[in-house]
Amino acid sequence: LLPGPVPRWWAGAVGRALGWGPEVEVYDGLAGRGPGLSEAVLARPALARRMRECGLPLVPWGRTEPYARLAGLPWRPDALRYESKSRAHALFARILAGGGHPAVTLPAQWRAGSRRAAVRWVAARARAGESTVLKSEHGVGGSGTTLVTPERVRAAGGARALVRGLPRGPLLVEEYVHGPAEGEAPRDLTYDGFVDGEGRPHRVGAALMDVADGGYRGATVGPGVVPAQLEGPLLAFGAAVGRELAAA
Incomplete structure (x- = not known):
């Protein structure tokens, strides 16, 4: 199941590299560039039924509440702890504080208390010529991650307009390491x-x-x-x- 579309040759090329058999089914273009692959499958009852009845395990990238509904599993909010970007950052910081990894650099990260605070962070950093990474609290594989350069802020008409176009929810502000x-x-x-x-x-x-x-x-x-x-x-x-x- 793929959120974006892939070329016709993709399944065969990847299948040969990974040793897949010809019976592998590929469903692409389900959610475009946005989040919500599980929601997209749930909105297609025939596809959701196919996933549930094929007799194979569902392997998600994140154990979200929509995925639990798709898989017919119970769900609790703490199931997302391994997809938490702030908790991952704290884990990395704790490991680095223990020493032994001098070659690893951890970018600074701050939690924006509100969207207005995130706008102020982005605007100030853009004025200083610095790029910023905005992250949602949860999401893997780049989901909920936006690289904001000073040029991108100007093109959007300012930091407020740029942040307004991001998905709802808490935001983490992170320095961009070149x-x-x-x-x-x-x-x-x-x-x-x-x-x-x-x-x-x-x-x-x-x-x-x-x-x-x-x-x-x-x-x-x-x-x-x-x-x-x-x-x-x-x-x-x-x-x-x-x-x-x-x-x-």
Whole structure:
């Protein structure tokens, strides 16, 4: 199930790379660029029924309330704790405060008490020539994340007009950390791993993400993808995060 449309060749190309069989069904263009993939499926009763009756597990990116309705599962607000951007930031800060990860830089993050406060933050930073990242409290894969440059503020007619166009809900204001120039070194690195059903963390590896305008479009992981001098610190920090999540 994909929120945006994909080319006709996409399913075959990805299927060959991942070893999918020809029986894989792909439903794309369900939610466009906005959030709400589960809501989009629920609005299509035949597709929702197909998902429930196919006999296969539903694997979400986030355990939201609409997903719980789609899957027929009970839901409580604390199910979103692993998708909380502020709690993730606090976890990273706690790990870095313990030492041992000097190569990792954590951008500063503030919670805007209101939309008006977020407008003031964005306007002040734009006047200083600084870019800002605005984030909703929950959302994965770039959902609810907006990169705001001074140029974008001017094009929107000011910070107030820009913030008005964002999804409703609390906003986090985060400094934008400039990475290396295009072509100088890899940008948008991440750690790929998972915690199994027994609570054990597993490493997949260091990965290079494909990010467009704050949106995650996939990642490449494997030998040689990330240079060794960057891979070591990344794997160490990712493993530390995995241990904390496994213990939570």
